[in-house]
Amino acid sequence: MRMTVIGTGYVGVVHAACMADIGHEVLGVDIDEERVAALTAGHAPIYEAGLNALLARTVKSGRLRFSTSTTEAARFARLHFVCVGTPQVPGGEAADTRHVDAVVDGMAPHLQPGSLIVGKSTVPVGTTARLAARLRAVAPHSEIAWNPEFLREGFAVADTRRPERIVVGVESRRAEATLREIYEPMLISGVPFFSTDPATAELVKVASNAFLATKISFINAMAEVCDAAGADVVTLAEAVGQDSRIGHRFLQPGLGFGGSCFPKDIRAFAARAEELGVGDSIAFLHQVDEINTRQRRRTVDMARNLVGGSFTDRRIAVLGAAFKPESDDVRDSPALDVAASIRRVGAEVRVHDPEAVDNARRKFPGLQYTLDVPKACEDADLVLHLTAWPEYREISPAELGPVVRSRKILDARDTLDAASWQSAGWTLSALGRPRISGAYAA
Structure with a gap:
């Protein structure tokens, strides 16, 4: 099928x-000319496992252009x-849907009869109905559906x-049939629809x-x-x-969640519930956020406390800048937030990350950055492990x-092998765990 993808950020690209x-003919659209040029050359705007090769292959095939x-x-x-x-509205917690609105309003006068707009952006409940009414006024023979990404x-x-x-919110059998056809290879393989x-x-x-944010905050409260x-x-x-009703996933204690989804989404959800008059039903999300x-x-x-009560004249090594491993995304990164907070109160902070250094430097240029772990840790009074990259578990203490x-070392992700650090003479601390001291700890 022929389709367009409007917006070539993380989800869109x-x-x-x-x-x-999987065989469709796709036109990606973005207002950023530099991004479009890079994508046309087969270069992804983000680090994501396997994406660059996939992008280059599909652009070369002619099935994808921008x-x-x-x-x-x-x-x-x-x-x-x-x-x-x-994103969140400036100065508030509700979701800012102006970009979604602009896409629908901008395309409506130009749509071919029988067009289907499918939203994948995360939006407040009721957005589809609101946009559908606006679309009908300009393009009465087109419709809108919602197909959230996960x-x-x-x-x-x-x-x-x-x-x-795969979840689709539709108002006609035609829209459902179209979306089933799009995702047919996934449905054949047994993906629930x-x-x-x-x-x-x-x-x-x-x-x-x-729910996932609540599970993370629950174990951190514990x-x-x-x-x-x-x-x-x-x-x-x-x-x-071990309880099968609970399970282990998202039950890892540590520094908490960040990124472009969980923080803003739970705030926007709570704000929308207030607008609907049911804010008390999910008031607990404010505590999850706190x-x-x-x-x-x-x-x-x-x-x-680990450096004697003051960061003044202390050198701190930070392992991790991305909000999670296998990503170069530093939006609302807990790791960078901690690093910047420590620098503001007097410490010299050196940050290492396998992929996110460039993005981190643009956001917090006052921090020092390096692509070498020993360089980041040179003469450090304390090492902070803040993003759970697999590479950090391979470090020789x-x-x-x-x-x-x-x-x-402060293992704020609770993923390092405490015994190996202890045997090498380190004092390892972690949130919610007794301190483990080695025989040669300074």
Whole structure:
């Protein structure tokens, strides 16, 4: 089928490349001319496993190309995916849907009869109905549906090719049939397909993110209790996760969630519930958000205690800048937030990350950056492990020991092998765990 993908950010570029890869003819559209030029040359704007090769292959095949013209997009196809951002409104918590609105309003006068606009952006419940009314006034023979994305950064290509489920919110059998045809290769392989009303489809995405965020904040709240009681939150999480009703996924204690989805989505969900008069039903999400933010403050406070109560004239090594491993995304990164907070109160901070250094430098130019772990840790009074990249689990504590000034590490992701660090003479601290000291710790 012919289709367009409007917006070539994280969701859009992955969706466009994957749709072209399964055989569709795709036109990606973005107002950023430099981005379009880079995409046309086969270069992805983000780091995502397998994406560059996929993009280069589909562009070369001729099934994927890019443009800056929504008018061209309307002429190119009758099927249009909207993948633009929905950040928080300035100074508030609600979702800012102005970019989604602009796409629909801009394309409506140019749409071919029988066109279908399919939203993939995360939006407040009721958005599809609101936009459908506006679309009917200008293009009465076209319609709008919602098909939320459920991509995990670092696994987006795999999640698009083999999603855990496909959810579509439609108002006609024609729209459902079109979406079934688009995703036929996935459906043949057994991917569950849920066809429902647009409001339910919109809610599935925000409800999923709210539940996962709640699970993360729950175990981090338990970490606070463990700190107060002298218990071990890692063992607690392992034991609790054995319950099949609960499970282990998203039950890892640590620095908390960040990125472009969870924080803004739970705030926007709570704001929309208030507008609908049911704010009390999900008021707990405010506490979920506060627990998550508090983990960053707790990490800074623990780091301060580990260097003697003050960061003045202290050198801190930070391992990790991206908000999660296998990504170069630093939007609302807990790691960068902690690093910047420590620098603001007097420390010299050196940051390492396998992929996110360039993005981090643009956001916080006052921090020092390096692509070499030993260089980041040179003469450090404390090492902070803030993003759980697999590379950091491969570090040799014995080899790193002579590089630092003091063999102290704060594992804010609770993923390092504590025994190996202890045996190499390090003092390892973590949120919700008793401190483990080695024989040669400074």
